[in-house]
Amino acid sequence: MPADDQMRSYPGARPPDRTGHIMSSGLRLALNEWGDPDAPMIAMVHGGFDFSRTFDVFAPMIADAGWRIVAWDARGHGDSDRAQLYSWGADVRDHMAAITTLSDEPIVLLGHSKGGGQLLDLLDARPGLARAFVNLDGMPSQFSAPDINDRERRRMRRADVGAALDRRRRRNELTRRPDTIEGLAGRRAPMNPRLTREWLEYLVTVGARHDAEGWRWKIDPLLHLGGFGPWRPQWSMDHLAALDLPFLGVLSGVQDDPMGWKSRRGDIEPFLPPGGQLEFYDDIGHFLHIEKPRFIADLVLEFLGRLP
Amino acid sequence: MSRRTEFLANGTMRLALHTLADSSGASDDSTHPLLLLHGLGEQSPASRPAWTDAWPGAVLALDFTGHGESDVPRGGGYMPETLMADVDAVIARYGPVSIVGRGLGAWIALLISGARTASVRGVVLADGSGLFGGGPHPPSPYVTVLGPGDGRTPDPYALIELSRDVRPPDYALDYLRFALEESELETPVVVAARIRPDWLVAIAADVSVAEAPLVEAIGSFINPQLANR
Numbered sequence: 131m132p133a134d135d136q137m138r139s140y141p142g143a144r145p146p147d148r149t150g151h152i153m154s155s156g157l158r159l160a161l162n163e164w165g166d167p168d169a170p171m172i173a174m175v176h177g178g179f180d181f182s183r184t185f186d187v188f189a190p191m192i193a194d195a196g197w198r199i200v201a202w203d204a205r206g207h208g209d210s211d212r213a214q215l216y217s218w219g220a221d222v223r224d225h226m227a228a229i230t231t232l233s234d235e236p237i238v239l240l241g242h243s244k245g246g247g248q249l250l251d252l253l254d255a256r257p258g259l260a261r262a263f264v265n266l267d268g269m270p271s272q273f274s275a276p277d278i279n280d281r282e283r284r285r286m287r288r289a290d291v292g293a294a295l296d297r298r299r300r301r302n303e304l305t306r307r308p309d310t311i312e313g314l315a316g317r318r319a320p321m322n323p324r325l326t327r328e329w330l331e332y333l334v335t336v337g338a339r340h341d342a343e344g345w346r347w348k349i350d351p352l353l354h355l356g357g358f359g360p361w362r363p364q365w366s367m368d369h370l371a372a373l374d375l376p377f378l379g380v381l382s383g384v385q386d387d388p389m390g391w392k393s394r395r396g397d398i399e400p401f402l403p404p405g406g407q408l409e410f411y412d413d414i415g416h417f418l419h420i421e422k423p424r425f426i427a428d429l430v431l432e433f434l435g436r437l438p
Numbered sequence: 439m440s441r442r443t444e445f446l447a448n449g450t451m452r453l454a455l456h457t458l459a460d461s462s463g464a465s466d467d468s469t470h471p472l473l474l475l476h477g478l479g480e481q482s483p484a485s486r487p488a489w490t491d492a493w494p495g496a497v498l499a500l501d502f503t504g505h506g507e508s509d510v511p512r513g514g515g516y517m518p519e520t521l522m523a524d525v526d527a528v529i530a531r532y533g534p535v536s537i538v539g540r541g542l543g544a545w546i547a548l549l550i551s552g553a554r555t556a557s558v559r560g561v562v563l564a565d566g567s568g569l570f571g572g573g574p575h576p577p578s579p580y581v582t583v584l585g586p587g588d589g590r591t592p593d594p595y596a597l598i599e600l601s602r603d604v605r606p607p608d609y610a611l612d613y614l615r616f617a618l619e620e621s622e623l624e625t626p627v628v629v630a631a632r633i634r635p636d637w638l639v640a641i642a643a644d645v646s647v648a649e650a651p652l653v654e655a656i657g658s659f660i661n662p663q664l665a666n667r
Contacts, residue, residue: 153586154513154583155512155513155514155583155584155585155586155587155595156512156513156585156586156587157512157513205513205515211512213511213512213513213515214449214450214451214503214509214511214512214515215503215511215513215514215515215516215517215520216515217514217515217516217517217520217599219514219515219517219581219599219602220513220514220515220599222581223513223514223581223582223583224513226581226582226583227583230583251579251581252581254579255579255580255581256581284612284615284616287612288552288553288612288616291519291522291549291552291553292553294519294523295522295523295526295553295554298449298520298523298526299523299526299527299530301449302447302449302450352449359517359518359519359603360603360604360605360606360609361604365576368576369579
């Protein structure tokens with residue numbers, strides 16, 4: 131247990147009101163909940179390299195407006211079990227296991243980044259799971275580096291494949307490097323350049339473990355940003371166009387944010403479901419709900435208020 | 439000989455690697471192994487297939503993760519690209535190999551030939567289960583959750599996930615290019631399959647790829663000079 135001076139607080143951040151777990155094909159997924167357990171349910175699905183406690187400010191804002199928020203850590207992330215294999219499809223399946231465990235009725239789904247992209251896949255396959263869907267900058271529509279020529283693209287793919295194989299060879303030796311709270315926050319900062327150091331230090335205290343050598347992120351060291359395989363971002367637009375439910379999409383227009391797919395309004399609009407709402411903000415980064423939690427929460431609550 | 443089985447570490451799991459034949463070469467063991475990769479839902483053969491009889495080196499056969507005597511992961515998550523790591527574990531143990539892949543194994547053989555060009559001396563792509571995968575475009579979406587499983591093989595998640603992975607022809611050609619750019623062989627990829635999904639049509643159409651029946655294809659890699667490099 132870390133000493134008191136190793137803890138951090140953050141304005142508006144509230145730990146979950148309840149914790150638990152869900153099983154998905156033998157894997158234990160950590161569950162966090164905020165709000166009245168009898169209130170209507172919203173499931174929040176985090177993005178890649180995040181974890182459900184990244185909703186510590188945003189989720190209470192929605193919960194305090196009369197909703198029950200449920201959020202689980204993806205396999206290998208946060209407090210969930212590490213898996214032997216990871217894939218986009220396996221995450222999608224874990225989301226389905228979680229949703230069907232928690233509710234027999236359609237619920238509201240909200241996904242950020244990779245979580246939003248995965249929910250697009252899930253809802254195309256299982257539209258009956260949701261009665262509304264909020265997607266926070268999780269709408270892949272194009273390559274974020276469209277100017278790359280074929281030769282360069284192949285070189286990058288080859289480097290990715292080699293690195294992934296090398297990492298798998300060493301997987302039993304891989305560990306997360308220990309550091310201080312400040313050090314770990316500093317190492318995450320390049321991924322989250324628009325978020326305050328105060329927030330990142332808070333995140334360390336809920337997303338890392340403390341041991342004799344210091345703090346280490348909980349995420350499985352086998353996982354890495356990016357990936358390889360033939361997946362193409364534009365495939366997600368097929369799933370978006372297939373939706374037939376109340377939809378709110380929110381896009382970040384900050385092009386120099388290192389995270390996110392950089393989709394633009396014109397990339398998405400042609401594929402919106404009937405009556406779908408799309409908002410675009412060129413002054414909020416990819417982590418919209420963390421950078422401007424009150425603003426995004428109000429936007430989401432306004433959308434929820436119009437649901438039948 | 440009856441097959442001999444060893445287990446290779448694959449993270450927290452074990453991979454079953456079978457030796458179907460020892461090297462028949464000189465005592466200096468001058469040639470590299472031939473590695474057999476089975477199709478989707480299959481497992482390694484119990485004994486040396488007759489079509490490998492001419493191979494002078496050892497004949498090995500790998501059970502992919504979730505197949506045969508290899509371990510089954512919790513909760514699936516199979517991708518062809520991660521099965522490449524299974525083959526990479528064999529390469530780490532035995533060094534350079536030539537590969538015959540059936541069905542799914544053919545797809546994995548192509549990928550690893552491009553990913554580990556220095557260690558894969560040539561691949562034969564043969565007919566077998568799982569040759570198509572999910573086709574060149576994403577198939578209709580399908581998500582299902584199974585129970586925790588009982589550890590038996592083939593893993594149902596392997597059967598679901600590895601029959602739905604997308605195999606675009608241009609993606610296959612990327613790996614062919616990787617192989618061609620660095621291979622010491624003039625023709626490192628030989629197509630023996632008679633059935634041709636889109637990705638294999640694209641591979642076979644490349645001027646650097648040969649087509650031959652299985653035995654002849656394997657024979658094209660029997661070259662002591664190359665094996666000694």
